[in-house]
Amino acid sequence: MQALKKVGTNLYRQRWAWFFIIPGYIIFLLFNIIPTLRTVYTSFFDYNLTTMEFAGFGNYIKLFGSEAFRASVGNTLLFAVIITPLSTVVSLLIATTIFPLGNKAQSVYRGAFFLPNVIGGVIISAIWLWIFHPVYGVLNYVLSLFGIQPLLWLADAKTVILSVVLVIMSWTCGSLIILYVAGLGNIDPCLMEAAKIDGASPAQTFFRITLPLLKPVTTFIITTQLINCFQLWEVIYLLTDGGPVNASTTLAFDIYKKAFLLGDYGLAAAEGVMLIVLCALVSLTTLRAVSGKEEK
């Protein structure tokens, strides 16, 4: 009874906090929770926008037999495995390079690297589409100056993953650099000075002081990059349309295709559920692996 009274008192004390937070909760409920639950529900039906027939696990069984689904899971994981560590390392390297520069120079570099984020994925993809063009592409022109035969960047299953990775890197690294520069700015300079006095080499300082102190930023970057990789859609839609023959298709793109192009909304919902499960599993495992020691 006393506990209940305490809860009541706390609620009364926090009434303004609740008042402010409730609009956010309502939006989250309406646009995240309810659609997610609805997707799970739909995944058990043969749904064609007007009729719903219960299909049990039929959509999931059909999904595992689908060539496109298997390819999209493989590609999504491949993109996550390549892009997440690569973008983390590259942005860290760039951030540590521009951090010691003066304020003005640092601002110029930060702005330059962040520019693609401002432009957005659609425009970035359109620009890269031109760069990769098999006939008029700038990239092949540059290669030809070195006597290298032109490559079919997006038309060849062997090069398409690399091409997409390149586009994603050019698009997303800017924001990661900003985060790392901010993280570096939060490290107490006294620690660096102390290490220098103690005779630590620059490599020792980086690995023993800088990197551990950047762990919260790194954890955040890895988690968000993983989630971004699982949501990869517009770049695939604009650059490759998932091809050639599913060589670059992703889960998010396959969901779109099954729903809007093929009209199989139940199957698309089942694939959406699989995406949520896979994304949660990979993100939680990575989060635990990255921040595990810190918790201990």
Next chain:
Amino acid sequence: MKKTCQKWLALALCLAMALTMAACGGSGNATKSPGDTPGGAKASATGEGAGHGEKVKLLFAGTGFSNIINVPGHEDTTQNVGDYLKAIAAEFMAENPHIEVEVLVNNAASGTTETLDVEIASGNVPNLFFSKEADQSKYMGMGMIQTLDNYFTDQEISDYIGGIMTNQNEWRIPMFSAPKLICINKTLFENAGAAHLLPPPDDRNWTTEEYMEALRAVNNSSAGIFPTILFAKTASAQESMMGYLWPFGARMFNGSDLSRTTLNSPETAQGLTFLKGILDEGLAVSGPTALTDDDMWAMFENQTLAVAPELPAFDGMASSAGFEVYYVNYPHPADKEPGPLWQFTYALTVWKSDNPAEVEASVALAKFMADKWAVPMSEVCGALPVRESQKAEANLTGELQAVVDLVGEVGTVGSGTASPAYPVLRDTFKDMNAFLFIGDKTPEEALAWFEKTLNAALTK
């Protein structure tokens, strides 16, 4: 003071939320959950239908094609994308005051029917839909389309040109169409001294050997001029690629039996080998799996492409860009007759409804549109009338008249647009070509894969 401000801010936020929610609620009509209306039937927006004094309400959806603007005779009311739907609805309502037509424009920019799908999912199921036939077959597969056999008279059916109507289970009302054929930049051939290699105007057919010879003669890729283009990045315009196969004797289905594909045949394998030969000999732009019909249009406009497999829709572009366009048939093997052409059809579909009055009114609107708007709309789309009675009304250029004659001469062929699995068919056909172009499969292997994949979808 600070706390009072916070309170007011919170109140304002809550009010804004409430208003937003109210706005999201929509106008209140036709918001019944689609899941609650089995059989795809749209709940009547007028209660139990058109009783005495009650208006029949229709939702008329159509794709906002960017080229359907400034429709001849209706220039003042069709200046913007999608205006033609409103103009048709207004004219129809003036003649039929007991019918109220609401217009829904499907955004054509994405190349799909996302706008319409979202509306349907929200309960706004249309009564009538105008678009490309390929867009409509998805809804056929979903069981939403009303068959119209009882609504056509024999006289009406016989007015349509051969090969346009299905003659059983009529599921759409064709408005106008255009065949996929070979569009040639004649000026490039003249500049290359190769115009004599093209088929003469009085017989627009050629053999595969003659075609290859013409492509070789115009090939000047070092100067940025490419003989032709093949594309397999998207499912869009895959009918252009299919056009190469029909003259070899390839057929997608056996007549009206849409239960199994018959594409996997020695004739199709021969056609695919021919296609691959064009690519292997360097007579097509490299990297077809990264190219779309948009690339084809851009290159044709820039006069860097001599031959485009497309609709005969380049007259306007040719006159503004200063080149001569020439339309001919796809090439055929020397031991075979010239192949038939596939017709790209714009059509109307009437959607199922529990309310017979809505179906009746939809058919009336569809026939009104097909009678009064088909010809002027076909003109802005660079297409041809599909009814004998409308041929005289159409204002065809010399080249388009030649296309009409060519269609009359070689006939038309179906690619299975009436199949519920047509979207899968297109996508699978694109992937089959991609397998072939990247060298992952031989023509026979690619065809076997296509047959297996498509038949699995057809038996679903």
